[in-house]
Amino acid sequence: MSKVLVLAGDGIGPEIVREAVKVLDVAKQKFALDVELDEALVGGAAVDAENDPLPQTTLEKARAADAILFGSIGGPKWDAIERDKRPERGLLRLRSTLGLFANLRPAILFPQLADASSLKPEVVSGLDILIVRELTGGIYFGQPRGIKEENGERVGFNTYVYTESEMRRIAKVAFELAMKRDKRVLSVDKANVLEVTELWKEVVTEEAKAYPEIELSHMYVDNAAMQLVRAPKQFDVIVTGNLFGDILSDEAAMLTGSIGMLPSASLDENRKGLYEPCHGSAPDIAGQGIANPLATIMSLAMLMRYSLERGDVADAIEAAVESVLDQGLRTADIYTEGTRKVGTEEMGSAVADAL
Amino acid sequence: MSKVLVLAGDGIGPEIVREAVKVLDVAKQKFALDVELDEALVGGAAVDAENDPLPQTTLEKARAADAILFGSIGGPKWDAIERDKRPERGLLRLRSTLGLFANLRPAILFPQLADASSLKPEVVSGLDILIVRELTGGIYFGQPRGIKEENGERVGFNTYVYTESEMRRIAKVAFELAMKRDKRVLSVDKANVLEVTELWKEVVTEEAKAYPEIELSHMYVDNAAMQLVRAPKQFDVIVTGNLFGDILSDEAAMLTGSIGMLPSASLDENRKGLYEPCHGSAPDIAGQGIANPLATIMSLAMLMRYSLERGDVADAIEAAVESVLDQGLRTADIYTEGTRKVGTEEMGSAVADAL
Numbered sequence: 013m014s015k016v017l018v019l020a021g022d023g024i025g026p027e028i029v030r031e032a033v034k035v036l037d038v039a040k041q042k043f044a045l046d047v048e049l050d051e052a053l054v055g056g057a058a059v060d061a062e063n064d065p066l067p068q069t070t071l072e073k074a075r076a077a078d079a080i081l082f083g084s085i086g087g088p089k090w091d092a093i094e095r096d097k098r099p100e101r102g103l104l105r106l107r108s109t110l111g112l113f114a115n116l117r118p119a120i121l122f123p124q125l126a127d128a129s130s131l132k133p134e135v136v137s138g139l140d141i142l143i144v145r146e147l148t149g150g151i152y153f154g155q156p157r158g159i160k161e162e163n164g165e166r167v168g169f170n171t172y173v174y175t176e177s178e179m180r181r182i183a184k185v186a187f188e189l190a191m192k193r194d195k196r197v198l199s200v201d202k203a204n205v206l207e208v209t210e211l212w213k214e215v216v217t218e219e220a221k222a223y224p225e226i227e228l229s230h231m232y233v234d235n236a237a238m239q240l241v242r243a244p245k246q247f248d249v250i251v252t253g254n255l256f257g258d259i260l261s262d263e264a265a266m267l268t269g270s271i272g273m274l275p276s277a278s279l280d281e282n283r284k285g286l287y288e289p290c291h292g293s294a295p296d297i298a299g300q301g302i303a304n305p306l307a308t309i310m311s312l313a314m315l316m317r318y319s320l321e322r323g324d325v326a327d328a329i330e331a332a333v334e335s336v337l338d339q340g341l342r343t344a345d346i347y348t349e350g351t352r353k354v355g356t357e358e359m360g361s362a363v364a365d366a367l
Numbered sequence: 368m369s370k371v372l373v374l375a376g377d378g379i380g381p382e383i384v385r386e387a388v389k390v391l392d393v394a395k396q397k398f399a400l401d402v403e404l405d406e407a408l409v410g411g412a413a414v415d416a417e418n419d420p421l422p423q424t425t426l427e428k429a430r431a432a433d434a435i436l437f438g439s440i441g442g443p444k445w446d447a448i449e450r451d452k453r454p455e456r457g458l459l460r461l462r463s464t465l466g467l468f469a470n471l472r473p474a475i476l477f478p479q480l481a482d483a484s485s486l487k488p489e490v491v492s493g494l495d496i497l498i499v500r501e502l503t504g505g506i507y508f509g510q511p512r513g514i515k516e517e518n519g520e521r522v523g524f525n526t527y528v529y530t531e532s533e534m535r536r537i538a539k540v541a542f543e544l545a546m547k548r549d550k551r552v553l554s555v556d557k558a559n560v561l562e563v564t565e566l567w568k569e570v571v572t573e574e575a576k577a578y579p580e581i582e583l584s585h586m587y588v589d590n591a592a593m594q595l596v597r598a599p600k601q602f603d604v605i606v607t608g609n610l611f612g613d614i615l616s617d618e619a620a621m622l623t624g625s626i627g628m629l630p631s632a633s634l635d636e637n638r639k640g641l642y643e644p645c646h647g648s649a650p651d652i653a654g655q656g657i658a659n660p661l662a663t664i665m666s667l668a669m670l671m672r673y674s675l676e677r678g679d680v681a682d683a684i685e686a687a688v689e690s691v692l693d694q695g696l697r698t699a700d701i702y703t704e705g706t707r708k709v710g711t712e713e714m715g716s717a718v719a720d721a722l
């Protein structure tokens with residue numbers, strides 16, 4: 013039996029997760045999956061209920077689970093509260109405590125949605141990049157950090173730090189994943205300025221020796237941000253640290269024009285994982301029933317593939333999503349003339365039916 | 368009399384700077400400018416000659432100058448030498464020693480080159496963003512930094528640090544510049560994760576009180592990287608720190624599709640400045656006479672505007688560039704069918720003639 017913990021979170025989180033669970037229920041029957049579901053509070057919802065964005069009970073359930081299906085967190089309601097209680101901190105602590113160091117963020121252009129991109133069709137058609145972002149180290153967690161008083165003024169400071177072993181294990185994940193794809197890995201650094209990324213470049217290069225079939229290249233982060241705009245199809249797998257990965261994965265996601273479609277996985281050493289859509293909690297449209305549930309449903313597919321090792325179920329869910337797109341169903345964010353606009357629930361049900 | 372120091376540097380630097388000097392010579396005559404030119408070595412060229420990317424004599428000339436016209440530095444030849452001798456370090460030391468804290472990077476789409484962008488015409492036509500990047504602080508210069516041995520493995524570390532006064536003075540520059548534009552400033556941070564940028568957001572917000580006409584907004588860096596791809600025309604002035612500015616300004620530059628056209632200015636407190644093209648030293652095409660000199664010529668225009676306070680001369684140079692584009696002249700990097708391909712020298716001469 014596999015245990016899946018559902019953390020719906022804030023904003024549109026609950027409505028999109030509900031649709032993914034609907035799809036999961038159908039998958040359980042169809043594939044006779046032995047999956048037990050549980051749920052818990054996280055983010056702003058948990059702050060409201062228990063004054064903590066990651067309550068102890070939630071953390072314990074998360075530890076006990078094989079995989080976590082995550083909605084989204086945050087919103088203006090919790091912007092002004094003290095730093096440690098902000099919804100984001102709950103997610104950061106969850107990633108860190110569970111050791112979810114490998115963040116996989118695919119940027120894929122769905123042929124059915126080619127028009128949605130702000131880039132010219134020939135630049136993005138067929139786009140299929142996998143960004144592998146280190147998620148539990150770097151400047152996100154480095155110490156010392158804070159705001160202090162010095163010479164009569166405030167000074168803000170953070171520390172960008174990586175150990176050799178942290179770099180090695182994320183490089184390895186990138187190489188392993190690239191072996192199942194086009195065998196090309198780009199490592200992104202700013203080695204001409206930052207010593208920590210100079211070491212990154214060196215360690216990734218060393219680690220690559222174990223993968224003679226992989227074609228490894230390097231790029232400065234400023235150039236990578238440029239090349240993603242200029243010619244994104246040159247990339248296969250991109251591996252980088254936590255902060256650069258945050259920036260570049262969002263840029264890459266937006267190249268597809270439909271961030272409402274993109275899933276992500278955050279894995280530990282043993283393939284336990286947290287799965288969440290790339291998009292945020294969209295407080296402006298929360299509760300209206302118009303949010304796009306497909307990124308969360310695609311995240312469920314990743315959950316099946318990586319944590320439950322059921323690639324067959326993942327394939328079936330992805331095929332079901334493609335088929336509702338082929339039918340012309342679109343939520344508002346991906347709507348174009350000539351297609352049929354549907355709400356969150358209708359989209360979720362259509363995928364469940366297709367499955 | 369004004370003193371301008373020419374630092375041609377490496378790669379295509381010397382050939383593009385030569386054309387800008389050609390234009391400067393014509394401007395001197397036409398506008399009876401009292402400008403004295405000098406030159407010196409920097410970057411790899413200086414390493415080769417004096418084993419130092421920023422020799423003492425160069426630094427002294429730079430201190431004495433009112434403005435510096437800079438080409439480009441770096442290349443594979445100097446990639447393997449020790450850290451302190453790398454060409455980039457010469458430029459970083461120059462920025463820091465001269466206190467050139469305000470880096471102005473316009474991202475403008477030339478209507479004549481609208482096709483060159485990888486984005487759809489309606490997304491970028493009329494694009495006119497000014498990125499104001501802090502250039503002498505942040506993680507580029509923060510201490511401590513380095514690579515150390517700890518628990519039997521190597522650890523790389525850098526420090527992201529800003530004082531309140533550093534933040535205040537760059538915010539002020541952004542607000543002053545926005546007052547002459549559309550009066551909208553976006554400040555980019557990662558305040559939900561990094562304390563240093565939490566303080567940044569606070570200080571910029573405080574400083575904005577002195578500019579009641581300015582519309583100030585804030586965005587996380589990951590979202591900014593996304594929005595630049597999705598709808599770049601929403602922005603007027605963007606102000607941010609050294610590292611985020613490095614990444615976002617290159618991304619924004621590439622939206623125009625013609626980074627060979629984009630100038631930049633790096634100013635101190637007293638409008639002394641260093642002016643350089645946004646593009647790099649392009650070692651692959653160096654010496655072939657095909658590089659685009661227009662970004663350097665546009666940098667000369669910025670030099671006239673900011674350091675020499677001759678907006679009239681700047682306007683004339685920019686008009687001359689527009690007119691050669693209107694004539695259909697293009698270097699290889701911006702060539703499209705139906706235009707006339709010219710080399711570096713012919714392009715420079717055409718601008719000089721038009722002036």
Ligand SMILES: CC(C)[C@H](C(=O)O)[C@@H](O)C(=O)O
Nearest residue numbers: 100101103104258559560589
């Ligand atoms: C919410 C925030 C802390 C988070 C991050 O920066 O990691 C988000 O942007 C992401 O990419 O998942």
Ligand SMILES: CC(C)[C@H](C(=O)O)[C@@H](O)C(=O)O
Nearest residue numbers: 204205234455456458459613
């Ligand atoms: C050459 C390098 C050190 C430099 C920087 O990162 O500042 C460059 O990328 C730039 O943006 O001028």
